[in-house]
Amino acid sequence: MLTKLLPANVATAESTTDPADVFLYPEEEFLIRNAVPKRRLEFGTVRWCARRAMGMLGLPPAPVVPGRRGAPQWAPSVVGSMTHCAGFRGVALAHSAEFASVGVDAEPNAPMPEGVLDSIALPQELLHVRELEEAASGVAWDRLLFSIKEAVYKTWFPLTGQELDFTDALVSVDPDEQTFRARLLPDPETLSPAGPTAFSGRWSAENGVLLSAIAVPAARLATAGAPVRRSAPRICRAGSAF
Numbered sequence: 001m002l003t004k005l006l007p008a009n010v011a012t013a014e015s016t017t018d019p020a021d022v023f024l025y026p027e028e029e030f031l032i033r034n035a036v037p038k039r040r041l042e043f044g045t046v047r048w049c050a051r052r053a054m055g056m057l058g059l060p061p062a063p064v065v066p067g068r069r070g071a072p073q074w075a076p077s078v079v080g081s082m083t084h085c086a087g088f089r090g091v092a093l094a095h096s097a098e099f100a101s102v103g104v105d106a107e108p109n110a111p112m113p114e115g116v117l118d119s120i121a122l123p124q125e126l127l128h129v130r131e132l133e134e135a136a137s138g139v140a141w142d143r144l145l146f147s148i149k150e151a152v153y154k155t156w157f158p159l160t161g162q163e164l165d166f167t168d169a170l171v172s173v174d175p176d177e178q179t180f181r182a183r184l185l186p187d188p189e190t191l192s193p194a195g196p197t198a199f200s201g202r203w204s205a206e207n208g209v210l211l212s213a214i215a216v217p218a219a220r221l222a223t224a225g226a227p228v229r230r231s232a233p234r235i236c237r238a239g240s241a242f
């Protein structure tokens, strides 16, 4: 499912089940030594997917351990993103010569718990979600908004090391084209110049799973030029997932 959402030169691997024979490197095993079975399964299967994606790019298998704030650490020659939710684990990986960053997120296609939308959405986004709900059923538009914001964060953070609050990105969804756009709202002077301030991506709703995916071509960042920054980058408060 991820492959349809990303350019052909982004390697994707995914699974809807947890294989019994997943191999973990000792440093990965150490990280989940006390984890509950659900966490062990998602952790192991998504890394099994990551190794398959590495193979597609001609790389040898390698451990994937979290770095700062949980962002996965990849070999310098690649950029990537991992996601897991009930019934889905997926990875997108690309050569860093071709892509500056990728971000993927999976969520169950079901409405969010009462009150969560209000805490993650801007006023314009609340209206947008309401319009989408009136126009088309079959997609949990509130959850899709959440997923897109998570994909933005997973794309942004590895590039910049800077956190974003959920209300730092304004998202609009095209329900017909199954695309989206997101724009970072903070003053550009407070944002790291290492990342883009606007993102575009694709989404899907299939088999009970919502997917959001973004790939930022390396050429796009190289030609965009860094904004002049007169003050230190603002490190925004990290929102929390539920």
Ligand SMILES: CC(C)(COP(=O)(O)OP(=O)(O)OC[C@H]1O[C@@H](n2cnc3c(N)ncnc32)[C@H](O)[C@@H]1OP(=O)(O)O)[C@@H](O)C(=O)NCCC(=O)NCCS
Binding pocket: 042, 043, 046, 066, 068, 069, 070, 071, 072, 081, 082, 083, 084, 085, 104, 105, 106, 149, 150, 152, 153, 154, 155, 157, 158, 164, 165, 166, 167, 168, 169, 238, 239, 240, 241
């Ligand atoms: C980090 C976060 C985005 C993960 O999303 P999630 O829906 O909870 O979980 P997913 O299963 O989709 O993704 C988990 C994977 O994300 C990756 N991840 C974790 N922290 C990350 C970070 N800072 N940057 C990039 N990727 C990260 C990891 O690979 C992780 O897998 P692992 O724990 O097995 O190593 C989320 O927990 C979070 O902190 N969100 C708040 C910040 C945010 O989204 N702000 C919105 C800005 S518009």
